[in-house]
Amino acid sequence: MSQRLDAGMLLLADLVGFPTVTSESNLDLINYATDHLGPHASEVRLTYDETRRKANLLATIGPLTDGGVILSGHTDVVPAEEGDWAGAPFVAMRREQRIYGRGTADMKGFIACALAMAPFYSSLHLSRPIHIALTFDEEVGCRGARVLIDDLVVKGPKPSAAIVGEPTSMSIVTAHKGCYEYTTTITGVEGHGSQPHLGVNAVEHAARFVNLLLELGDALKTSASGSSLFDPPHTTISVGTIRGGSARNVLAGECVVEWEMRPVTRTDAEMVLGELNRFETELRASLGGDIYLMTVCEGEVGGLESDLSSNAVRLLSELLDTSETATVPFGTEGGLYQLAGIPTAVCGPGSIEVAHQPNEYVTLEQLEVCLDMMQGLGEKLSNT
Numbered sequence: 001m002s003q004r005l006d007a008g009m010l011l012l013a014d015l016v017g018f019p020t021v022t023s024e025s026n027l028d029l030i031n032y033a034t035d036h037l038g039p040h041a042s043e044v045r046l047t048y049d050e051t052r053r054k055a056n057l058l059a060t061i062g063p064l065t066d067g068g069v070i071l072s073g074h075t076d077v078v079p080a081e082e083g084d085w086a087g088a089p090f091v092a093m094r095r096e097q098r099i100y101g102r103g104t105a106d107m108k109g110f111i112a113c114a115l116a117m118a119p120f121y122s123s124l125h126l127s128r129p130i131h132i133a134l135t136f137d138e139e140v141g142c143r144g145a146r147v148l149i150d151d152l153v154v155k156g157p158k159p160s161a162a163i164v165g166e167p168t169s170m171s172i173v174t175a176h177k178g179c180y181e182y183t184t185t186i187t188g189v190e191g192h193g194s195q196p197h198l199g200v201n202a203v204e205h206a207a208r209f210v211n212l213l214l215e216l217g218d219a220l221k222t223s224a225s226g227s228s229l230f231d232p233p234h235t236t237i238s239v240g241t242i243r244g245g246s247a248r249n250v251l252a253g254e255c256v257v258e259w260e261m262r263p264v265t266r267t268d269a270e271m272v273l274g275e276l277n278r279f280e281t282e283l284r285a286s287l288g289g290d291i292y293l294m295t296v297c298e299g300e301v302g303g304l305e306s307d308l309s310s311n312a313v314r315l316l317s318e319l320l321d322t323s324e325t326a327t328v329p330f331g332t333e334g335g336l337y338q339l340a341g342i343p344t345a346v347c348g349p350g351s352i353e354v355a356h357q358p359n360e361y362v363t364l365e366q367l368e369v370c371l372d373m374m375q376g377l378g379e380k381l382s383n384t
Contacts, residue, residue: 004116004371005364009099011036012112012367013092016101022076022139025053029075033057033134036115040122042129045155047147054136056148060157061118062126062381069315069377070131070162070342072333073111074138074145077103084358098361105350109362110165113349113370117378124382131159138333141181141299145333149340161312162337165348167355167362170369171326172316173346174306177230177262179331180269181298184209184276186244189290190253199251200290203244205283206255209293212279213237213259216272228264229327235268236329237261262329263303302335310343319376320347320369328352347373 018029034044037059045058062068080089080102087093092101099109114132121130136144152158166173186206191199217237224234237259244255263269280293306313308325317323330352337344349366 002368004375005368008112008116008367008371009094009364011115012099012104012109015108015112016092016103017090019090020075020077020103021079022137023079026075026136027053027055030055030057030134033059033111033115037118037132040118045151047151049136049143049147054144056136056144057132057134058148058152059118059132060129061121061132062124062129064157065129066156066158067160068129068131068157069381070133070159070337071110071114071165071374072133072135072145072162072337073107073114073165073348074135074333075108075111076137076139077106077108078139078356080358086359089358097364099364100359100361102360104362105167105360106352106355107165107167107348107350109167109350109367110348110370113367113374114165116371117374120375121378124378126378126381128160128381129157130378130381135333142179142301142333142336143299145336149336153340159342161310161315162334162342162344163312163316164332164334164337164344164346165370166330166332166346167348167350167352168326168328168346169351170320170347170349170366170373172313172320172322172324173328174304174308174313174325175229175327176304176331176334176346177235177264177329178269178301178303178335180261180263180300182259182261182295183298184257184259184293184295186255186257187292187294188251188253191251193249193251196251200287201251202255202291203252205291206242206244206257209279210239210242210257212275213239216275220268220272223268224264230264230329232329233264235261235263235265237272262331301331301333302339304332304334304338304344304346306338306343306345310345312343312345315377315380316345316347316373319373319380
């Protein structure tokens with residue numbers, strides 16, 4: 001086993017130990033990464049959310065010039081119920097040729113590889129910089145990446161390519177659907193279950209709202225282009241959580257529905273949102289001021305559609321010695337980098353099939369391939 005892989009595994013164990021569930025602060029991890037990268041970087045910039053409990057990190061190794069390459073990963077992870085795991089989810093555990101722990105695949109394995117390569121990058125005479133970007137709140141609408149990219153666009157330097165290290169089993173992903181996330185709150189009039197005519201049950205109307213989402217999802221199945229590269233080929237809608245009511249004999253005054261849409265085209269998204277607006281208008285017309293719907297957009301991240309001849313795709317093809325590319329149904333921060341004019345592709349260790357699952361893992365083989373790719377990147381951008 002190489003010293004490079006040993007370093008990556010130690011860093012990954014430390015990263016998993018930070019329970020950076022999206023609802024919590026990621027500052028301990030960001031401070032750890034800052035301490036690790038500081039001695040090797042020309043510049044380290046932090047940007048924050050409005051509470052300053054969460055931060056992005058952008059570390060530049062090499063000259064502060066345009067034309068560099070971003071290695072981008074998000075620091076937040078989804079929750080993990082300890083009882084569902086063979087071990088503690090926030091304690092990295094190696095079994096045979098796998099490392100288990102929340103975030104090992106999505107996507108602290110990629111981050112660990114980038115941190116492990118920092119000393120190597122700083123030892124080179126880089127002609128163009130390598131940027132390591134760590135973001136917050138990817139899992140709830142890519143909020144952190146928006147802040148980091150806005151700062152990058154204003155202050156520079158402008159990269160020539162971005163590699164987003166989501167788990168693709170180190171395949172080069174050039175396209176994915178958008179990811180639109182919403183929270184809809186239905187407010188009614190609380191009352192006693194024995195007198196439903198005197199109240200407005202928010203849960204019952206939330207059920208009608210969810211039923212409409214399901215109907216729209218079914219309708220979208222027939223709208224997919226025959227040339228769609230996605231699996232499934234059509235825009236999808238998914239309801240994640242429903243919270244409302246206090247007891248079976250109480251008319252619920254409020255119900256909250258968290259849902260998402262993965263659009264293939266913007267037209268699909270506009271159709272769905274238009275139908276939901278029509279539903280709200282008709283509901284309020286029938287019930288007046290006794291019912292209120294409010295939908296908050298948690299994030300609308302456009303899809304990724306990389307030109308196969310783009311800097312990012314060509315670079316990864318050379319580094320991985322393959323011309324094969326793939327598309328995926330899940331969303332990433334890649335659409336935001338692309339929207340900012342930075343050619344982008346997605347490639348990272350681990351499989352999406354184990355992400356967000358109990359006993360999430362990444363294989364040592366995948367980490368080794370990722371480290372090889374990152375070493376090749378440094379050599380390619382080096383004058384030596």
